[in-house]
Amino acid sequence: MTLGEKRMAWTEILYDVTDRVATVTLNRPDRLNAWTRHMEGELRQAMEQAAADDAVRAIVITGAGRGFCAGADMNLLSGISSGEQQGGGAAEDDARASNGGDGIDANFNRRFSWMLRVPKPVFAAVNGPIAGMGVCFASFCDFRYVAEGAKFTTAFARRGLIAEHGVSWMLPRIVGLTNALDLLMSARTVEAKELERLGFARLLPQEGFLDAVRAVARELTTNASPRSIGVMKRQVYDAMFQNLDEAWDVADREMVASFSSEDFKEGVAHFVEKRAPAFTGR
Numbered sequence: 001m002t003l004g005e006k007r008m009a010w011t012e013i014l015y016d017v018t019d020r021v022a023t024v025t026l027n028r029p030d031r032l033n034a035w036t037r038h039m040e041g042e043l044r045q046a047m048e049q050a051a052a053d054d055a056v057r058a059i060v061i062t063g064a065g066r067g068f069c070a071g072a073d074m075n076l077l078s079g080i081s082s083g084e085q086q087g088g089g090a091a092e093d094d095a096r097a098s099n100g101g102d103g104i105d106a107n108f109n110r111r112f113s114w115m116l117r118v119p120k121p122v123f124a125a126v127n128g129p130i131a132g133m134g135v136c137f138a139s140f141c142d143f144r145y146v147a148e149g150a151k152f153t154t155a156f157a158r159r160g161l162i163a164e165h166g167v168s169w170m171l172p173r174i175v176g177l178t179n180a181l182d183l184l185m186s187a188r189t190v191e192a193k194e195l196e197r198l199g200f201a202r203l204l205p206q207e208g209f210l211d212a213v214r215a216v217a218r219e220l221t222t223n224a225s226p227r228s229i230g231v232m233k234r235q236v237y238d239a240m241f242q243n244l245d246e247a248w249d250v251a252d253r254e255m256v257a258s259f260s261s262e263d264f265k266e267g268v269a270h271f272v273e274k275r276a277p278a279f280t281g282r
Contacts, residue, residue, distance in 0.1 A: 032066070070129055135171075
């Protein structure tokens with residue numbers, strides 16, 4: 001039994017582990033999986049469990065029903081606009097999420113940036129409409145796949161809001177500066193094919209979509225060392241805040257450390273013996 005199977009009290013997500021892939025499903029299909037703080041808390045718990053579970057090699061996040069995430073629940077937004085909420089807004093939530101930290105680590109304590117520190121690859125399986133908060137969240141996943149027919153909008157500008165939760169920092173790094181400004185300022189609706197052209201996500205057929213994403217995640221983590229994946233993920237995201245000299249020094253240290261790992265020995269052995277790898281992640 002995995003860690004995820006022990007936790008049965010989810011109310012706004014679903015959690016499953018099959019063939020070393022953990023699937024977290026946003027589970028408010030009647031509201032197109034609109035984002036709530038409760039859902040966010042459950043999602044983080046599930047991802048922390050998956051990160052700590054040796055039976056899990058990759059994490060896939062998707063939505064129940066016909067949508068991925070329609071953004072923040074409109075009841076929350078309506079309450080803010082009418083002045084009913086005196087605290088606990090987005091900025092306050094991000095301030096709570098930032099627990100300080102020194103140097104580079106301070107960048108990975110925000111509302112969604114903590115996902116960049118999850119030592120396993122995280123896949124967003126965008127099965128349907130994605131907007132606002134959903135776009136922010138998906139931008140901090142390592143890989144994004146989108147089903148044919150899915151539609152995307154940043155939404156903020158058409159609600160009198162701004163680019164929040166780090167999306168103004170992350171989106172240009174995914175699609176480029178001009179494309180990011182277009183998507184943010186226009187808040188126009190974007191079709192799945194354009195999302196692939198922009199480089200935001202890779203396109204897959206609607207039929208069998210989730211299984212196809214899981215298959216990609218499974219293949220990647222079966223054929224590659226989990227230890228290598230975790231170290232490289234940290235290298236890539238840390239490098240966003242380093243100069244070349246600093247990144248190079250880290251790589252030199254990590255290469256030396258990898259020589260004494262079990263996965264390095266197995267990497268050489270399975271190649272020489274011409275067999276499938278049996279990596280342990282150690």
